[in-house]
Amino acid sequence: MSMRLFIGGMRGSRPCVGAAFEEFGGDTTSLLVLGSGGERLVLDAGTGMHAVAGQLAEMGPGEVTILFSHYHLDHMIGLTMNPLFYRPDWAFSFVGPDLADGSVREAVTRLLESPYWPVSWEQMAAQFEFTELAPGEIQLGALRVRACPVPHPGGCRAFRVDDTADGSSLVFATDMEWQKRADAHEKGFLALCRVPRPADLLIIDAHFGRADEDAFADWGHTCWEDGLAIAASTGIERVLLGHHAPEADDEVLRARERQMKQHMPGAALARAGQWLEINS
Numbered sequence: 001m002s003m004r005l006f007i008g009g010m011r012g013s014r015p016c017v018g019a020a021f022e023e024f025g026g027d028t029t030s031l032l033v034l035g036s037g038g039e040r041l042v043l044d045a046g047t048g049m050h051a052v053a054g055q056l057a058e059m060g061p062g063e064v065t066i067l068f069s070h071y072h073l074d075h076m077i078g079l080t081m082n083p084l085f086y087r088p089d090w091a092f093s094f095v096g097p098d099l100a101d102g103s104v105r106e107a108v109t110r111l112l113e114s115p116y117w118p119v120s121w122e123q124m125a126a127q128f129e130f131t132e133l134a135p136g137e138i139q140l141g142a143l144r145v146r147a148c149p150v151p152h153p154g155g156c157r158a159f160r161v162d163d164t165a166d167g168s169s170l171v172f173a174t175d176m177e178w179q180k181r182a183d184a185h186e187k188g189f190l191a192l193c194r195v196p197r198p199a200d201l202l203i204i205d206a207h208f209g210r211a212d213e214d215a216f217a218d219w220g221h222t223c224w225e226d227g228l229a230i231a232a233s234t235g236i237e238r239v240l241l242g243h244h245a246p247e248a249d250d251e252v253l254r255a256r257e258r259q260m261k262q263h264m265p266g267a268a269l270a271r272a273g274q275w276l277e278i279n280s
């Protein structure tokens with residue numbers, strides 16, 4: 001079995017419901033990476049975490065690492081009402097960057113307490129651990145994870161996950177405003193995409209299209225045209241675009257996907273509920 005990816009949700013900014021959001025889904029960002037050795041790594045904990053928890057529950061109790069790119073609410077709100085947090089046979093390791101406005105422990109603690117939530121993580125039955133994402137690499141079984149800072153208000157990290165057992169790799173870059181990059185961001189992110197070799201899959205912020213970009217400068221997001229250009233310049237052939245704007249319903253996203261595929265056949269928009277194989 002090779003590394004696999006489950007998309008719990010990739011809606012940006014706030015969840016959406018209704019018949020117009022069924023194909024691409026309305027839940028905010030949360031993905032599950034399942035390593036070839038069974039490693040369980042969750043990327044962000046938006047409302048899509050509920051679907052991720054459903055997949056994890058089917059696999060049975062165990063250890064799960066939840067890695068945060070940053071602590072904006074659309075990437076955290078799935079921490080509330082997670083049924084697995086109430087069960088003593090599950091262990092969760094929260095890992096995230098120490099940003100200017102808070103650490104991973106502070107961010108999770110602030111959300112899971114009064115007046116925002118009635119049950120704190122300390123009162124839940126699962127085991128919890130908090131780890132600051134330090135520079136360098138982290139190793140989770142055969143999964144090697146590297147991070148780099150990307151431009152976004154308040155700070156954010158992009159991640160590369162290499163499965164050293166099967167050789168497959170992915171890059172996850174949600175919430176990044178590529179047009180606001182400094183030289184260090186550009187150098188760091190391009191290296192994440194291409195070193196040691198071009199990633200098999202790039203998952204990238206495509207909240208906007210080029211036409212919207214001027215109106216939304218400093219909102220912290222990238223247009224899909226830039227996402228495809230980054231992939232092309234780093235030798236990545238398969239791209240999954242996400243952080244869909246809440247205003248973009250299925251019809252808008254289907255039209256956008258058709259347009260994208262004319263530029264890059266290996267590009268697709270993320271659909272909640274999908275499982276993808278990450279083959280090397």
Ligand SMILES: [Zn+2]
Binds near residue numbers: 013072075175243
């Ligand atoms: Zn976001």
Ligand SMILES: [Zn+2]
Binds near residue numbers: 152175
């Ligand atoms: Zn954000």
